[in-house]
Amino acid sequence: xxxxxxxxxxxxxxxxxxxxxxxxxxxxxxxxxxxxxxxxxxxxxxxxxxxxxxxxxxxxxxxxxxxxxxxxxxxxxxxxxxxxxxxxxxxxxxxxxxxxxxxxxxxxxxxxxxxxxxxxxxxxxxxxxxxxxxxxxxxxxxxxxxxxxxxxxxxxxxxxxxxxxxxxxxxxxxxxxxxxxxxxxxxxxxxxxxxxxxxxxxxxxxxxxxxxxxxxxxxxxxxxxxxxxxxxxxxxxxxxxxxxxxxxxxxxxxxxxxxxxxxxxxxxxxxxxx
Amino acid sequence: xxxxxxxxxxxxxxxxxxxxxxxxxxxxxxxxxxxxxxxxxxxxxxxxxxxxxxxxxxxxxxxxxxxxxxxxxxxxxxxxxxxxxxxxxxxxxxxxxxxxxxxxxxxxxxxxxxxxxxxxxxxxxxxxxxxxxxxxxxxxxxxxxxxxxxxxxxxxxxxxxxxxxxxxxxxxxxxxxxxxxxxxxxxxxxxxxxxxxxxxxxxxxxxxxxxxxxxxxxxxxxxxxxxxxxxxxxxxxxxxxxxxxxxxxxxxxxxxxxxxxxxxxxxxxxxxxx
Numbered sequence: 001x002x003x004x005x006x007x008x009x010x011x012x013x014x015x016x017x018x019x020x021x022x023x024x025x026x027x028x029x030x031x032x033x034x035x036x037x038x039x040x041x042x043x044x045x046x047x048x049x050x051x052x053x054x055x056x057x058x059x060x061x062x063x064x065x066x067x068x069x070x071x072x073x074x075x076x077x078x079x080x081x082x083x084x085x086x087x088x089x090x091x092x093x094x095x096x097x098x099x100x101x102x103x104x105x106x107x108x109x110x111x112x113x114x115x116x117x118x119x120x121x122x123x124x125x126x127x128x129x130x131x132x133x134x135x136x137x138x139x140x141x142x143x144x145x146x147x148x149x150x151x152x153x154x155x156x157x158x159x160x161x162x163x164x165x166x167x168x169x170x171x172x173x174x175x176x177x178x179x180x181x182x183x184x185x186x187x188x189x190x191x192x193x194x195x196x197x198x199x200x201x202x203x204x205x206x207x208x209x210x211x212x213x214x215x216x217x218x219x220x221x222x223x224x225x226x227x228x229x230x231x232x233x234x235x236x237x238x239x240x241x242x243x244x245x246x247x248x249x250x251x252x253x254x255x256x257x258x259x260x261x262x263x264x265x266x267x268x269x270x271x272x273x274x
Numbered sequence: 275x276x277x278x279x280x281x282x283x284x285x286x287x288x289x290x291x292x293x294x295x296x297x298x299x300x301x302x303x304x305x306x307x308x309x310x311x312x313x314x315x316x317x318x319x320x321x322x323x324x325x326x327x328x329x330x331x332x333x334x335x336x337x338x339x340x341x342x343x344x345x346x347x348x349x350x351x352x353x354x355x356x357x358x359x360x361x362x363x364x365x366x367x368x369x370x371x372x373x374x375x376x377x378x379x380x381x382x383x384x385x386x387x388x389x390x391x392x393x394x395x396x397x398x399x400x401x402x403x404x405x406x407x408x409x410x411x412x413x414x415x416x417x418x419x420x421x422x423x424x425x426x427x428x429x430x431x432x433x434x435x436x437x438x439x440x441x442x443x444x445x446x447x448x449x450x451x452x453x454x455x456x457x458x459x460x461x462x463x464x465x466x467x468x469x470x471x472x473x474x475x476x477x478x479x480x481x482x483x484x485x486x487x488x489x490x491x492x493x494x495x496x497x498x499x500x501x502x503x504x505x506x507x508x509x510x511x512x513x514x515x516x517x518x519x520x521x522x523x524x525x526x527x528x529x530x531x532x533x534x535x536x537x538x539x540x541x542x543x544x545x546x547x548x
Contacts, residue, residue, distance in 0.1 A: 009400045009401055009402065010401050010402075011401040011402050011405070061401075061402050063400055063402055081398065085398065090399075090401065090404070091401045092401065093398050093399055093400065093401055094398070095397075095398050095400070096398075123369075124355065124359065124367050124368070124369050124370075125364075125367055126283050126337055126367065126369070127283055127284050127285040127335075127364065127365045127366065127367055128283065128284075128285050128335050128337055128406055128538060130364070131285070131405065132402055264402060
């Protein structure tokens with residue numbers, strides 16, 4: 001038996017999240033169907049089990065989710081990506097396929113996940129941007145948000161940053177880095193000639209990105225951190241309340257769960273690959 | 275009578291271009307319907323005429339197209355944007371509305387239009403990017419493209435860069451600037467801490483942007499320039515052929531029309547506003 005690892009990217013807009021469900025279209029469901037067909041065509045007997053790394057919510061995007069399956073099918077490891085893409089809709093792509101050790105597990109092998117939460121802060125939303133960004137009309141003070149960055153970093157009990165319904169024993173998680181970035185509206189990177197050439201547009205504003213890396217996350221944790229930082233940036237929640245949320249674990253001390261569309265799972269880096 | 279100017283942004287994916295058509299959904303058609311309803315509700319008598327600046331093709335996006343209409347309706351100039359947005363689908367937004375002089379005309383008042391053509395140059399397309407970028411598998415040499423930048427700049431007969439069907443007397447146009455930019459795959463701007471943190475992904479590659487500003491463009495001109503520059507970057511068309519295309523006006527010396535989805539009309543700057 002060989003264990004094949006897939007790196008998967010998707011536009012989550014039209015999916016009810018990653019995890020397979022009875023009466024809804026999910027990324028895992030569509031990928032599982034394509035994989036079952038492919039392996040069956042190649043002579044694989046029986047059901048195929050797909051194990052995913054991150055069960056992203058409905059509407060959340062990914063540029064690097066990870067899944068594995070075991071098969072006896074003889075095909076060059078990198079070919080599975082191309083064969084699957086030929087059977088998948090355009091909004092799901094397998095970016096890479098490769099053979100990994102039998103011991104590798106997408107969820108249990110220690111890893112570092114990087115998520116980005118993007119906010120479009122303009123007077124009026126721009127349709128070419130809002131598919132992957134949460135639009136906010138009110139002017140956000142990014143310096144306020146930056147003052148709260150350090151509060152999240154390290155090993156903490158993130159009970160206040162977890163939606164009800166999570167079935168986990170411990171709510172202690174480690175955030176390795178969290179940074180808030182600001183870009184001019186052109187989207188071409190700050191300070192470049194290209195950026196400068198286009199900033200004098202009708203709808204001045206900025207794009208804010210919250211980039212967070214950690215070894216594990218609770219249900220809705222990144223979206224609640226984003227919702228909390230947004231309230232801080234709007235002057236509606238002070239830094240001390242955020243500190244207390246971490247110390248005391250009261251969900252009401254954290255902000256609301258920010259909308260799914262702004263969140264993208266960027267990358268999962270495994271310790272075994274470094 | 276007041277003349278009201280609208281700055282309009284749209285995701286062109288689901289539209290058969292700007293210009294109103296009988297049996298197709300177009301941006302102008304949808305905007306005209308919303309405007310007619312709004313003005314009629316406000317007591318405006320008779321048909322409303324909408325005059326657009328750029329008749330973008332099917333699938334082309336805009337972050338700053340311009341249109342005007344005349345009305346006697348008394349409403350604060352900036353309110354038209356909000357009132358129209360309440361009646362428009364989410365993939366069309368009026369970014370600004372303002373009263374302009376009766377002499378202002380979206381097409382005849384001298385202006386500078388900026389278009390961006392975006393290319394995703396990776397092994398496998400990334401679904402969160404390909405809605406607004408043309409995906410190319412083969413590695414493009416951006417330095418080759420840059421060598422061709424200057425050929426286009428200035429006043430030239432662009433007959434070789436115009437699709438058949440254009441009903442114009444003169445094919446002389448002026449390109450004021452043309453620049454080819456490269457960004458790392460993270461999309462966060464080159465050389466930034468954020469960019470660096472995410473470039474080690476499964477699907478290494480780059481985003482190429484062709485930014486072109488001119489006082490007027492022929493039918494499909496920007497897309498044919500992009501198609502030509504792509505061939506130059508792939509080593510399939512040499513710089514001398516591109517020079518000859520400008521000098522002799524033979525369409526076969528230029529490249530193919532690059533796909534619509536990669537093109538965005540970024541901004542139109544009028545001389546009367548400077």
